[in-house]
Amino acid sequence: xxxxLRWWMLAGPTWLWLTxxxxxxxxxxxxxxxxxVKRFGQPADARLKPWFSMLHGAAALNETEKLQLVNTFxxxxxxxxxxxxxxxEDYWSTPVELLASNGGDCEDFALAKYFTxxxxxxxxxxxxxxxxxxxxxxxxxxxxxxxxxxxxxxxSEPLILDNLIDAIQPASRRTDLTPTYSFNVxxxxxxxxxxxxxxxxxxxxxxxxxxxxxxxxRMEDMK
Numbered sequence: 001x002x003x004x005l006r007w008w009m010l011a012g013p014t015w016l017w018l019t020x021x022x023x024x025x026x027x028x029x030x031x032x033x034x035x036x037v038k039r040f041g042q043p044a045d046a047r048l049k050p051w052f053s054m055l056h057g058a059a060a061l062n063e064t065e066k067l068q069l070v071n072t073f074x075x076x077x078x079x080x081x082x083x084x085x086x087x088x089e090d091y092w093s094t095p096v097e098l099l100a101s102n103g104g105d106c107e108d109f110a111l112a113k114y115f116t117x118x119x120x121x122x123x124x125x126x127x128x129x130x131x132x133x134x135x136x137x138x139x140x141x142x143x144x145x146x147x148x149x150x151x152x153x154x155x156s157e158p159l160i161l162d163n164l165i166d167a168i169q170p171a172s173r174r175t176d177l178t179p180t181y182s183f184n185v186x187x188x189x190x191x192x193x194x195x196x197x198x199x200x201x202x203x204x205x206x207x208x209x210x211x212x213x214x215x216x217x218r219m220e221d222m223k
Contacts, residue, residue, distance in 0.1 A: 066122060109146075114129055128158070131145070131180045181205075
């Protein structure tokens with residue numbers, strides 16, 4: 001493996017599977033592109049290359065610039081339901097799948113932004129995938145939603161990165177969102193290690209992550 005030691009390698013071998021989510025070097029990039037084109041067709045090549053370029057070129061930006069760049073980059077992708085896009089009730093896509101297939105739902109956007117910002121050096125402690133009840137003004141309905149939140153210190157007001165709204169806003173301005181549950185890799189690891197006492201949200205999230213991990217580990221799919 002070339003280049004700097006990636007952040008997920010510091011979390012122990014359990015999280016080694018994350019290496020497949022992010023471009024590590026030119027050899028892996030070529031394999032990811034070949035896999036994506038085989039699965040999603042030739043347009044996947046052009047959809048993924050700008051992501052690789054961003055990963056290589058944005059590390060020197062400050063965190064505010066990284067947040068804006070990554071949020072804008074992914075928000076141009078069409079929003080679509082899992083049933084419509086993947087033919088499944090609940091499917092968490094990898095960043096590669098989101099980009100290559102040119103579509104996904106709120107969970108896919110939040111995960112892609114999270115992985116990308118981590119790769120660009122934003123500390124894990126500042127990021128959370130956050131489930132919320134979202135009031136949709138267009139329809140008057142309340143639906144489950146996921147966003148990525150960023151905060152500079154524990155207890156500070158987070159910023160909201162939302163695929164439905166392009167502007168990054170502080171939580172106090174998002175009166176349409178009521179947070180219900182949040183997590184990142186560190187908190188998932190704690191939930192994974194606990195033998196008893198996990199709540200329903202822990203179990204559901206861990207199940208989805210394990211399925212995502214399983215797909216990422218299928219190296220033969222990328223040959």
